[in-house]
Amino acid sequence: MAFAGNVDELALLQTVRLKKQVTAEVLAAHLGVSVSSGQAALAALVEQGKAVSSDGGVALTDKGFAELSDQLDAERVSIDEDSIADLFEQFGPLDETLSKLLEDPDADGFLDALIGIDRKAQNLFDDVSAFVPRLSRYQDLFAEALEKIKGGSLAWATAGNIDSYATVWREMRAELEGASGN
Known part of the structure:
Protein backbone atom coordinates (compact mmCIF):
# COMPACT_ATOMS: atom_id res chain seq x y z
CA MET A 1 0.00 0.00 0.00
CA ALA A 2 1.35 3.42 -0.93
CA PHE A 3 2.31 5.51 2.04
CA ALA A 4 3.71 9.01 2.39
CA GLY A 5 6.29 9.78 -0.28
CA ASN A 6 4.76 6.99 -2.39
CA VAL A 7 6.66 4.44 -0.30
CA ASP A 8 5.18 1.02 0.48
CA GLU A 9 4.39 1.10 4.20
CA LEU A 10 5.19 -2.55 4.84
CA ALA A 11 8.56 -2.25 3.10
CA LEU A 12 9.20 0.96 5.04
CA LEU A 13 8.37 -0.52 8.43
CA GLN A 14 10.33 -3.69 7.73
CA THR A 15 13.36 -1.71 6.58
CA VAL A 16 13.35 0.35 9.76
CA ARG A 17 12.98 -2.84 11.84
CA LEU A 18 15.78 -4.70 10.06
CA LYS A 19 18.15 -1.76 10.17
CA LYS A 20 17.03 -0.78 13.69
CA GLN A 21 17.39 2.91 12.84
CA VAL A 22 17.46 4.69 9.50
CA THR A 23 17.97 8.07 7.93
CA ALA A 24 16.09 9.28 4.87
CA GLU A 25 19.23 8.72 2.78
CA VAL A 26 19.62 5.10 3.92
CA LEU A 27 15.93 4.44 3.42
CA ALA A 28 15.98 5.98 -0.06
CA ALA A 29 18.95 3.86 -1.12
CA HIS A 30 17.45 0.70 0.33
CA LEU A 31 13.97 1.14 -1.14
CA GLY A 32 15.05 2.74 -4.41
CA VAL A 33 13.17 6.00 -3.88
CA SER A 34 14.24 9.63 -3.77
CA VAL A 35 15.59 11.09 -0.56
CA SER A 36 12.60 13.46 -0.43
CA SER A 37 10.25 10.45 -0.61
CA GLY A 38 12.25 8.81 2.17
CA GLN A 39 12.02 11.98 4.27
CA ALA A 40 8.25 12.21 3.72
CA ALA A 41 7.75 8.56 4.64
CA LEU A 42 9.84 8.79 7.82
CA ALA A 43 8.16 12.05 8.83
CA ALA A 44 4.74 10.41 8.42
CA LEU A 45 5.82 7.46 10.57
CA VAL A 46 6.95 9.84 13.31
CA GLU A 47 3.78 11.93 13.00
CA GLN A 48 1.64 8.79 13.35
CA GLY A 49 3.57 7.65 16.41
CA LYS A 50 4.93 4.57 14.62
CA ALA A 51 8.52 5.80 14.86
CA VAL A 52 10.59 8.20 16.88
CA SER A 53 13.61 10.29 15.96
CA SER A 54 16.70 8.98 17.70
CA ASP A 55 20.42 9.69 17.32
CA GLY A 56 20.06 11.23 13.86
CA GLY A 57 17.78 8.51 12.54
CA VAL A 58 14.34 7.04 13.01
CA ALA A 59 13.48 3.89 14.97
CA LEU A 60 10.17 2.07 15.37
CA THR A 61 8.00 2.55 18.43
CA ASP A 62 5.81 -0.15 19.95
CA LYS A 63 2.98 1.16 17.78
CA GLY A 64 5.22 0.81 14.71
CA PHE A 65 6.18 -2.75 15.64
CA ALA A 66 2.50 -3.61 16.15
CA GLU A 67 1.58 -2.15 12.75
CA LEU A 68 4.44 -4.06 11.13
CA SER A 69 3.32 -7.29 12.78
CA ASP A 70 -0.26 -6.76 11.54
CA GLN A 71 0.92 -6.05 8.00
CA LEU A 72 3.29 -9.03 7.93
CA ASP A 73 0.47 -11.27 9.16
CA ALA A 74 -1.78 -9.98 6.38
CA GLU A 75 0.96 -10.54 3.80
CA ARG A 76 1.60 -14.09 5.02
CA VAL A 77 -2.05 -15.01 4.50
CA SER A 78 -1.41 -14.74 0.76
CA ILE A 79 1.91 -16.64 0.79
Missing part, protein backbone atom coordinates in the same frame (compact mmCIF):
# COMPACT_ATOMS: atom_id res chain seq x y z
CA ASP A 80 2.24 -20.35 0.14
CA GLU A 81 4.17 -21.13 3.34
CA ASP A 82 5.17 -24.62 2.18
CA SER A 83 6.77 -23.23 -0.97
CA ILE A 84 8.55 -20.49 0.97
CA ALA A 85 9.70 -23.07 3.51
CA ASP A 86 11.15 -25.12 0.63
CA LEU A 87 12.94 -22.04 -0.67
CA PHE A 88 14.27 -21.27 2.80
CA GLU A 89 15.61 -24.82 2.98
CA GLN A 90 17.36 -24.30 -0.39
CA PHE A 91 18.76 -21.04 0.95
CA GLY A 92 20.51 -22.80 3.85
CA PRO A 93 23.46 -24.29 1.92
CA LEU A 94 24.00 -21.01 0.04
CA ASP A 95 23.95 -19.17 3.35
CA GLU A 96 26.61 -21.47 4.81
CA THR A 97 28.80 -21.15 1.71
CA LEU A 98 28.53 -17.36 1.65
CA SER A 99 29.24 -17.07 5.37
CA LYS A 100 32.49 -18.99 4.95
CA LEU A 101 33.44 -16.98 1.86
CA LEU A 102 32.84 -13.64 3.59
CA GLU A 103 35.27 -14.56 6.36
CA ASP A 104 38.13 -13.53 4.04
CA PRO A 105 37.17 -11.16 1.21
CA ASP A 106 40.89 -10.69 0.45
CA ALA A 107 41.37 -14.37 -0.39
CA ASP A 108 42.36 -15.43 -3.88
CA GLY A 109 39.29 -16.28 -5.94
CA PHE A 110 36.92 -14.39 -3.64
CA LEU A 111 35.23 -12.43 -6.42
CA ASP A 112 34.75 -15.46 -8.69
CA ALA A 113 33.32 -17.46 -5.79
CA LEU A 114 30.98 -14.60 -4.84
CA ILE A 115 29.78 -14.29 -8.44
CA GLY A 116 29.07 -18.04 -8.48
CA ILE A 117 27.06 -17.87 -5.26
CA ASP A 118 25.22 -14.82 -6.56
CA ARG A 119 24.17 -16.65 -9.75
CA LYS A 120 22.74 -19.54 -7.74
CA ALA A 121 21.08 -17.20 -5.27
CA GLN A 122 19.45 -15.05 -7.94
CA ASN A 123 17.54 -18.05 -9.29
CA LEU A 124 16.29 -18.73 -5.78
CA PHE A 125 15.45 -15.07 -5.20
CA ASP A 126 13.46 -15.00 -8.46
CA ASP A 127 11.23 -17.67 -6.92
CA VAL A 128 11.06 -15.83 -3.59
CA SER A 129 10.00 -12.63 -5.37
CA ALA A 130 7.22 -14.51 -7.14
CA PHE A 131 5.73 -15.36 -3.73
CA VAL A 132 6.61 -12.10 -1.96
CA PRO A 133 6.86 -9.37 -4.61
CA ARG A 134 8.03 -6.70 -2.16
CA LEU A 135 11.29 -8.65 -1.77
CA SER A 136 12.23 -8.18 -5.44
CA ARG A 137 14.07 -4.96 -4.47
CA TYR A 138 16.70 -7.10 -2.77
CA GLN A 139 17.87 -8.38 -6.15
CA ASP A 140 18.70 -4.80 -7.14
CA LEU A 141 20.56 -4.31 -3.87
CA PHE A 142 22.59 -7.49 -4.44
CA ALA A 143 23.43 -6.37 -7.97
CA GLU A 144 24.47 -2.89 -6.79
CA ALA A 145 26.73 -4.30 -4.07
CA LEU A 146 28.25 -6.87 -6.44
CA GLU A 147 29.03 -4.19 -9.04
CA LYS A 148 30.82 -2.10 -6.42
CA ILE A 149 32.81 -5.15 -5.30
CA LYS A 150 33.72 -5.90 -8.92
CA GLY A 151 34.87 -2.28 -9.15
CA GLY A 152 37.36 -2.93 -6.36
CA SER A 153 35.51 -1.68 -3.29
CA LEU A 154 35.66 -4.70 -0.96
CA ALA A 155 33.82 -2.75 1.76
CA TRP A 156 30.69 -3.55 -0.25
CA ALA A 157 31.24 -7.23 0.56
CA THR A 158 30.92 -7.03 4.34
CA ALA A 159 30.50 -3.50 5.76
CA GLY A 160 27.64 -3.26 8.20
CA ASN A 161 26.86 0.44 7.79
CA ILE A 162 25.84 0.20 4.10
CA ASP A 163 23.73 -2.14 1.98
CA SER A 164 26.76 -4.38 1.47
CA TYR A 165 26.32 -7.86 0.06
CA ALA A 166 26.52 -9.34 3.58
CA THR A 167 24.02 -6.84 5.01
CA VAL A 168 21.49 -7.41 2.24
CA TRP A 169 22.00 -11.18 2.56
CA ARG A 170 21.33 -11.03 6.32
CA GLU A 171 18.15 -9.05 5.69
CA MET A 172 17.00 -11.50 3.02
CA ARG A 173 17.64 -14.38 5.45
CA ALA A 174 15.46 -12.63 8.05
CA GLU A 175 12.74 -12.01 5.46
CA LEU A 176 12.78 -15.67 4.34
CA GLU A 177 12.72 -16.91 7.94
CA GLY A 178 9.71 -14.76 8.70
CA ALA A 179 7.83 -15.61 5.53
CA SER A 180 8.42 -19.35 6.05
CA GLY A 181 7.17 -19.17 9.62
CA ASN A 182 10.55 -20.01 11.19
Whole structure:
Protein backbone atom coordinates (compact mmCIF):
# COMPACT_ATOMS: atom_id res chain seq x y z
CA MET A 1 0.00 0.00 0.00
CA ALA A 2 1.35 3.42 -0.93
CA PHE A 3 2.31 5.51 2.04
CA ALA A 4 3.71 9.01 2.39
CA GLY A 5 6.29 9.78 -0.28
CA ASN A 6 4.76 6.99 -2.39
CA VAL A 7 6.66 4.44 -0.30
CA ASP A 8 5.18 1.02 0.48
CA GLU A 9 4.39 1.10 4.20
CA LEU A 10 5.19 -2.55 4.84
CA ALA A 11 8.56 -2.25 3.10
CA LEU A 12 9.20 0.96 5.04
CA LEU A 13 8.37 -0.52 8.43
CA GLN A 14 10.33 -3.69 7.73
CA THR A 15 13.36 -1.71 6.58
CA VAL A 16 13.35 0.35 9.76
CA ARG A 17 12.98 -2.84 11.84
CA LEU A 18 15.78 -4.70 10.06
CA LYS A 19 18.15 -1.76 10.17
CA LYS A 20 17.03 -0.78 13.69
CA GLN A 21 17.39 2.91 12.84
CA VAL A 22 17.46 4.69 9.50
CA THR A 23 17.97 8.07 7.93
CA ALA A 24 16.09 9.28 4.87
CA GLU A 25 19.23 8.72 2.78
CA VAL A 26 19.62 5.10 3.92
CA LEU A 27 15.93 4.44 3.42
CA ALA A 28 15.98 5.98 -0.06
CA ALA A 29 18.95 3.86 -1.12
CA HIS A 30 17.45 0.70 0.33
CA LEU A 31 13.97 1.14 -1.14
CA GLY A 32 15.05 2.74 -4.41
CA VAL A 33 13.17 6.00 -3.88
CA SER A 34 14.24 9.63 -3.77
CA VAL A 35 15.59 11.09 -0.56
CA SER A 36 12.60 13.46 -0.43
CA SER A 37 10.25 10.45 -0.61
CA GLY A 38 12.25 8.81 2.17
CA GLN A 39 12.02 11.98 4.27
CA ALA A 40 8.25 12.21 3.72
CA ALA A 41 7.75 8.56 4.64
CA LEU A 42 9.84 8.79 7.82
CA ALA A 43 8.16 12.05 8.83
CA ALA A 44 4.74 10.41 8.42
CA LEU A 45 5.82 7.46 10.57
CA VAL A 46 6.95 9.84 13.31
CA GLU A 47 3.78 11.93 13.00
CA GLN A 48 1.64 8.79 13.35
CA GLY A 49 3.57 7.65 16.41
CA LYS A 50 4.93 4.57 14.62
CA ALA A 51 8.52 5.80 14.86
CA VAL A 52 10.59 8.20 16.88
CA SER A 53 13.61 10.29 15.96
CA SER A 54 16.70 8.98 17.70
CA ASP A 55 20.42 9.69 17.32
CA GLY A 56 20.06 11.23 13.86
CA GLY A 57 17.78 8.51 12.54
CA VAL A 58 14.34 7.04 13.01
CA ALA A 59 13.48 3.89 14.97
CA LEU A 60 10.17 2.07 15.37
CA THR A 61 8.00 2.55 18.43
CA ASP A 62 5.81 -0.15 19.95
CA LYS A 63 2.98 1.16 17.78
CA GLY A 64 5.22 0.81 14.71
CA PHE A 65 6.18 -2.75 15.64
CA ALA A 66 2.50 -3.61 16.15
CA GLU A 67 1.58 -2.15 12.75
CA LEU A 68 4.44 -4.06 11.13
CA SER A 69 3.32 -7.29 12.78
CA ASP A 70 -0.26 -6.76 11.54
CA GLN A 71 0.92 -6.05 8.00
CA LEU A 72 3.29 -9.03 7.93
CA ASP A 73 0.47 -11.27 9.16
CA ALA A 74 -1.78 -9.98 6.38
CA GLU A 75 0.96 -10.54 3.80
CA ARG A 76 1.60 -14.09 5.02
CA VAL A 77 -2.05 -15.01 4.50
CA SER A 78 -1.41 -14.74 0.76
CA ILE A 79 1.91 -16.64 0.79
CA ASP A 80 2.24 -20.35 0.14
CA GLU A 81 4.17 -21.13 3.34
CA ASP A 82 5.17 -24.62 2.18
CA SER A 83 6.77 -23.23 -0.97
CA ILE A 84 8.55 -20.49 0.97
CA ALA A 85 9.70 -23.07 3.51
CA ASP A 86 11.15 -25.12 0.63
CA LEU A 87 12.94 -22.04 -0.67
CA PHE A 88 14.27 -21.27 2.80
CA GLU A 89 15.61 -24.82 2.98
CA GLN A 90 17.36 -24.30 -0.39
CA PHE A 91 18.76 -21.04 0.95
CA GLY A 92 20.51 -22.80 3.85
CA PRO A 93 23.46 -24.29 1.92
CA LEU A 94 24.00 -21.01 0.04
CA ASP A 95 23.95 -19.17 3.35
CA GLU A 96 26.61 -21.47 4.81
CA THR A 97 28.80 -21.15 1.71
CA LEU A 98 28.53 -17.36 1.65
CA SER A 99 29.24 -17.07 5.37
CA LYS A 100 32.49 -18.99 4.95
CA LEU A 101 33.44 -16.98 1.86
CA LEU A 102 32.84 -13.64 3.59
CA GLU A 103 35.27 -14.56 6.36
CA ASP A 104 38.13 -13.53 4.04
CA PRO A 105 37.17 -11.16 1.21
CA ASP A 106 40.89 -10.69 0.45
CA ALA A 107 41.37 -14.37 -0.39
CA ASP A 108 42.36 -15.43 -3.88
CA GLY A 109 39.29 -16.28 -5.94
CA PHE A 110 36.92 -14.39 -3.64
CA LEU A 111 35.23 -12.43 -6.42
CA ASP A 112 34.75 -15.46 -8.69
CA ALA A 113 33.32 -17.46 -5.79
CA LEU A 114 30.98 -14.60 -4.84
CA ILE A 115 29.78 -14.29 -8.44
CA GLY A 116 29.07 -18.04 -8.48
CA ILE A 117 27.06 -17.87 -5.26
CA ASP A 118 25.22 -14.82 -6.56
CA ARG A 119 24.17 -16.65 -9.75
CA LYS A 120 22.74 -19.54 -7.74
CA ALA A 121 21.08 -17.20 -5.27
CA GLN A 122 19.45 -15.05 -7.94
CA ASN A 123 17.54 -18.05 -9.29
CA LEU A 124 16.29 -18.73 -5.78
CA PHE A 125 15.45 -15.07 -5.20
CA ASP A 126 13.46 -15.00 -8.46
CA ASP A 127 11.23 -17.67 -6.92
CA VAL A 128 11.06 -15.83 -3.59
CA SER A 129 10.00 -12.63 -5.37
CA ALA A 130 7.22 -14.51 -7.14
CA PHE A 131 5.73 -15.36 -3.73
CA VAL A 132 6.61 -12.10 -1.96
CA PRO A 133 6.86 -9.37 -4.61
CA ARG A 134 8.03 -6.70 -2.16
CA LEU A 135 11.29 -8.65 -1.77
CA SER A 136 12.23 -8.18 -5.44
CA ARG A 137 14.07 -4.96 -4.47
CA TYR A 138 16.70 -7.10 -2.77
CA GLN A 139 17.87 -8.38 -6.15
CA ASP A 140 18.70 -4.80 -7.14
CA LEU A 141 20.56 -4.31 -3.87
CA PHE A 142 22.59 -7.49 -4.44
CA ALA A 143 23.43 -6.37 -7.97
CA GLU A 144 24.47 -2.89 -6.79
CA ALA A 145 26.73 -4.30 -4.07
CA LEU A 146 28.25 -6.87 -6.44
CA GLU A 147 29.03 -4.19 -9.04
CA LYS A 148 30.82 -2.10 -6.42
CA ILE A 149 32.81 -5.15 -5.30
CA LYS A 150 33.72 -5.90 -8.92
CA GLY A 151 34.87 -2.28 -9.15
CA GLY A 152 37.36 -2.93 -6.36
CA SER A 153 35.51 -1.68 -3.29
CA LEU A 154 35.66 -4.70 -0.96
CA ALA A 155 33.82 -2.75 1.76
CA TRP A 156 30.69 -3.55 -0.25
CA ALA A 157 31.24 -7.23 0.56
CA THR A 158 30.92 -7.03 4.34
CA ALA A 159 30.50 -3.50 5.76
CA GLY A 160 27.64 -3.26 8.20
CA ASN A 161 26.86 0.44 7.79
CA ILE A 162 25.84 0.20 4.10
CA ASP A 163 23.73 -2.14 1.98
CA SER A 164 26.76 -4.38 1.47
CA TYR A 165 26.32 -7.86 0.06
CA ALA A 166 26.52 -9.34 3.58
CA THR A 167 24.02 -6.84 5.01
CA VAL A 168 21.49 -7.41 2.24
CA TRP A 169 22.00 -11.18 2.56
CA ARG A 170 21.33 -11.03 6.32
CA GLU A 171 18.15 -9.05 5.69
CA MET A 172 17.00 -11.50 3.02
CA ARG A 173 17.64 -14.38 5.45
CA ALA A 174 15.46 -12.63 8.05
CA GLU A 175 12.74 -12.01 5.46
CA LEU A 176 12.78 -15.67 4.34
CA GLU A 177 12.72 -16.91 7.94
CA GLY A 178 9.71 -14.76 8.70
CA ALA A 179 7.83 -15.61 5.53
CA SER A 180 8.42 -19.35 6.05
CA GLY A 181 7.17 -19.17 9.62
CA ASN A 182 10.55 -20.01 11.19
